[in-house]
Amino acid sequence: MTVCTTIAECREHRGKLDRAALVPTMGALHAGHLSLIDIARKRAPHVIVSIFVNPTQFGPKEDFFKYPRPLEEDLAKCNAAGVDLVFNPSVEEMYPKGALADAAAEQVHLDIPPLTGMLEGRIRPNHFKGVCQVVAKLFNIVQPNVACFGQKDYQQLRVLSAMAAALNWPIEIVTCPTVREPDGMAMSSRNQYLSDAERQRALSISRGLFAARDEFDKGVRQTNRLIATVQNILLNAGTQGRVPLLIDYVAAVDAITLKNVELISAPTVLAVAARVGKVRLIDNVILTP
Amino acid sequence: MTVCTTIAECREHRGKLDRAALVPTMGALHAGHLSLIDIARKRAPHVIVSIFVNPTQFGPKEDFFKYPRPLEEDLAKCNAAGVDLVFNPSVEEMYPKGALADAAAEQVHLDIPPLTGMLEGRIRPNHFKGVCQVVAKLFNIVQPNVACFGQKDYQQLRVLSAMAAALNWPIEIVTCPTVREPDGMAMSSRNQYLSDAERQRALSISRGLFAARDEFDKGVRQTNRLIATVQNILLNAGTQGRVPLLIDYVAAVDAITLKNVELISAPTVLAVAARVGKVRLIDNVILTP
Numbered sequence: 001m002t003v004c005t006t007i008a009e010c011r012e013h014r015g016k017l018d019r020a021a022l023v024p025t026m027g028a029l030h031a032g033h034l035s036l037i038d039i040a041r042k043r044a045p046h047v048i049v050s051i052f053v054n055p056t057q058f059g060p061k062e063d064f065f066k067y068p069r070p071l072e073e074d075l076a077k078c079n080a081a082g083v084d085l086v087f088n089p090s091v092e093e094m095y096p097k098g099a100l101a102d103a104a105a106e107q108v109h110l111d112i113p114p115l116t117g118m119l120e121g122r123i124r125p126n127h128f129k130g131v132c133q134v135v136a137k138l139f140n141i142v143q144p145n146v147a148c149f150g151q152k153d154y155q156q157l158r159v160l161s162a163m164a165a166a167l168n169w170p171i172e173i174v175t176c177p178t179v180r181e182p183d184g185m186a187m188s189s190r191n192q193y194l195s196d197a198e199r200q201r202a203l204s205i206s207r208g209l210f211a212a213r214d215e216f217d218k219g220v221r222q223t224n225r226l227i228a229t230v231q232n233i234l235l236n237a238g239t240q241g242r243v244p245l246l247i248d249y250v251a252a253v254d255a256i257t258l259k260n261v262e263l264i265s266a267p268t269v270l271a272v273a274a275r276v277g278k279v280r281l282i283d284n285v286i287l288t289p
Numbered sequence: 290m291t292v293c294t295t296i297a298e299c300r301e302h303r304g305k306l307d308r309a310a311l312v313p314t315m316g317a318l319h320a321g322h323l324s325l326i327d328i329a330r331k332r333a334p335h336v337i338v339s340i341f342v343n344p345t346q347f348g349p350k351e352d353f354f355k356y357p358r359p360l361e362e363d364l365a366k367c368n369a370a371g372v373d374l375v376f377n378p379s380v381e382e383m384y385p386k387g388a389l390a391d392a393a394a395e396q397v398h399l400d401i402p403p404l405t406g407m408l409e410g411r412i413r414p415n416h417f418k419g420v421c422q423v424v425a426k427l428f429n430i431v432q433p434n435v436a437c438f439g440q441k442d443y444q445q446l447r448v449l450s451a452m453a454a455a456l457n458w459p460i461e462i463v464t465c466p467t468v469r470e471p472d473g474m475a476m477s478s479r480n481q482y483l484s485d486a487e488r489q490r491a492l493s494i495s496r497g498l499f500a501a502r503d504e505f506d507k508g509v510r511q512t513n514r515l516i517a518t519v520q521n522i523l524l525n526a527g528t529q530g531r532v533p534l535l536i537d538y539v540a541a542v543d544a545i546t547l548k549n550v551e552l553i554s555a556p557t558v559l560a561v562a563a564r565v566g567k568v569r570l571i572d573n574v575i576l577t578p
Contacts, residue, residue: 007457108455109400133456140457166397167422168296168429 001079003086007094007141010087014142017084020046021174022144024135027051028068028189029077032179036148037081039176043146049078050087050138052094057130068189087142094137110136112166115159115258119271120282123248128159135160139169147171152178152186154269154284158258178283184210186283193279201243202276208233208250209285212270216287221264223252226287230272248273248280255286264289290368292375296383296430299376303431306373309335310463311433313424316340317357317478318366321468325437326370328465332435338367339376339427341383346419357478376431383426399425401455404448404547408560409571412537417448424449428458436460441467441475443558443573447547467572473499475572482568490532491565497522497539498574501559505576510553512541515576519561537562537569544575553578 004010014020021040025033033049040047051074058064071088078086110132115121121128139147147164149157161173179187184206185199194202208230215229230250253260255267264287271284293299303309310329314322322338329336340363347353360377367375399421404410410417428436436453438446450462468476473495474488483491497519504518519539542549544556553576560573 011459107401107403108452109398109402110456111398112396113398114396136456140459143459163397167399167425170300170429170432 001075001083001086003075003088005088005090005093007089010085010089010141013085014048017046017048019044019145020048020084020142021146021148022138022142022171023047023049023148024138025049025051026053026067026189027074028070028192029074030179030187030189030191032150032152032187034077034081035179036150036176037078037083039174040146040148041082043148043172043174044144046084047082048085048087048142048144049083050089050142052087052089052134052138054094054130054134055091056095056133057127059124059126062124063190068192087138094134108133110163112159112162115155115162118253118258118260119155119249119251120273121155123273128156131156132159132163136163136167139164139171144171146174148174148176150176150178151286152188152283154255154271154286155258158256180206186281188281190279190281194276197243198277198279201245202274202279202281204234204245205272205274205281205283209270209272209283213285213287216264216270221289223261223264223268223270226270227252230270234272234274243276246275248275252287290364290372290375292364292377294377294379294382296378299374299378299430302374303337306335306337308333308434309337309373309431310435310437311427311431311460312336312338312437313427314338314340315342315356315478316363317359317481318363319468319476319478319480321439321441321476323366323370324468325439325465326367326372328463329435329437330371332437332461332463333433335373336371337374337376337431337433338372339378339431341376341378341423341427343383343419343423344380345384345422346416348413348415351413352479357481376427383423397422399452401448401451404444404451407542407547407549408444408538408540409562410444412562417445420445421448421452425452425456428453428460433460435463437463437465439465439467440575441477441572443544443560443575444547447545469495475570477570479568479570483565486532487566487568490534491563491568491570493523493534494561494563494570494572498559498561498572502574502576505553505559510578512550512553512557512559515559516541519559523561523563532565535564537564541576 002013021044023036023040053067055064111129116128212226212229227250250272252268252270255269261268267288269284273282291302310333312325312329342356400418405417501515501518516539539561541557541559544558550557556577558573562571
């Protein structure tokens with residue numbers, strides 16, 4: 001496994017590989033990432049993982065500085081998973097400053113407003129601009145044939161698919177199912193921030209989504225009923241404890257347009273964002289009639 | 290010479306070529322374009338020309354529908370110039386509608402606000418968003434190693450250089466000098482719209498710029514003096530005729546930041562945009578102290 005920290009090295013090593021699949025990550029790799037790597041390996045003979053905590057997708061009050069960066073463990077996991085190339089640049093390498101930099105270039109705006117005004121984009125105003133920017137950079141640096149993204153960040157997946165299509169990147173975007181803990185909790189690098197009590201409280205997110213999915217499977221198509229089911233479980237389950245849970249949103253949106261859905265007649269994403277203690281968590285299920 | 294009208298064909302033929310230089314055009318090729326092709330051929334063993342009148346860079350009141358489209362002549366000129374591949378897609382091919390299209394994807398915003406708020410960008414609000422969009426698409430469809438742009442559209446050149454740098458496209462952007470008629474008028478596909486009297490009137494644009502450049506060469510560094518020289522020639526030369534000339538701007542801006550310059554101490558672009566009859570013309574000279 002080769003580890004590159006500069007763009008030039010990465011291009012050079014990439015040039016030696018044939019078809020390759022990219023798994024973009026911010027590190028702190030868990031079983032969800034390893035599942036992306038497994039899927040990537042099935043799609044192309046070579047797998048490239050980027051590990052980069054991208055500052056431009058964090059808000060000023062978010063957890064950029066305390067985001068976990070266990071690089072040694074991440075590299076060991078990539079190596080064990082048969083990854084060919086890891087690209088692990090510094091912030092300076094990706095966003096150069098000083099004489100070499102093009103100051104204006106740092107202010108490129110790349111966005112797809114019809115897909116970023118709702119859900120995460122409404123709560124985190126510049127988040128998707130940062131995500132589009134860094135993924136466009138990674139696409140052009142790594143030039144993968146395939147790129148794998150997890151369904152857990154559904155809006156991100158949708159925005160990046162639309163971006164790749166709109167600008168004709170010759171890259172197939174692969175949707176990878178959310179990997180969950182045995183109790184149903186969606187894997188996330190931020191789960192490690194949770195205390196035991198918070199983790200129990202946070203479990204109501206996946207429980208709420210699963211309960212709504214059960215109702216959907218039994219024929220319920222009105223999203224206000226499904227949303228109410230999720231909200232009730234989020235707000236009532238575990239109120240005996242002293243751990244608060246704040247809902248950012250519970251929403252049912254069309255899987256393509258991300259517009260709100262009232263009556264489900266096409267694939268619909270039931271999505272939750274909530275804060276438990278200081279930890280912000282998201283999860284979703286896709287309801288396909 | 291191969292002519293492709295679909296993205297799939299273009300990718301297929303591109304795949305058979307080694308290093309290639311792209312010359313993006315809207316057709317109506319003149320000696321300026323042929324000079325870009327000559328420069329392209331010196332930079333790479335293969336030359337690809339795109340001919341596409343891009344609707345997204347025209348304003349609602351601009352000349353998209355009447356923009357000249359002499360395709361047969363253009364192809365003959367490309368062939369004679371030794372071009373390997375011409376990409377000549379339809380609007381539908383570049384911006385698909387209907388079942389195949391991703392409606393949201395058509396609304397991708399790609400912009401570099403610090404470079405697009407002034408000069409052309411101020412007069413033509415969505416122009417550079419359209420330019421960035423179509424050039425990003427062409428970069429990803431053609432995947433050239435080199436792309437050639439003319440200095441006449443200086444702001445466009447600057448915006449696209451910054452875009453390529455910001456998003457790490459592995460493409461070298463080459464600046465090509467403005468080609469002029471023997472009398473000094475900058476070559477433009479829109480010159481053919483001009484009547485003889487209008488053309489005489491329009492000549493004051495290059496004359497004004499050259500007069501200011503002469504002053505600069507004699508040591509003048511205050512841009513208000515250089516701008517006044519251009520304005521005087523634009524407004525006074527030929528007032529004996531009945532052809533009006535309206536100035537959109539005469540500006541002196543830093544060649545990198547495009548910010549206004551008062552005293553020239555670094556490469557500075559002296560730029561003019563003016564309307565003669567219904568024809569809008571731009572031109573510039575670069576003043577390097």
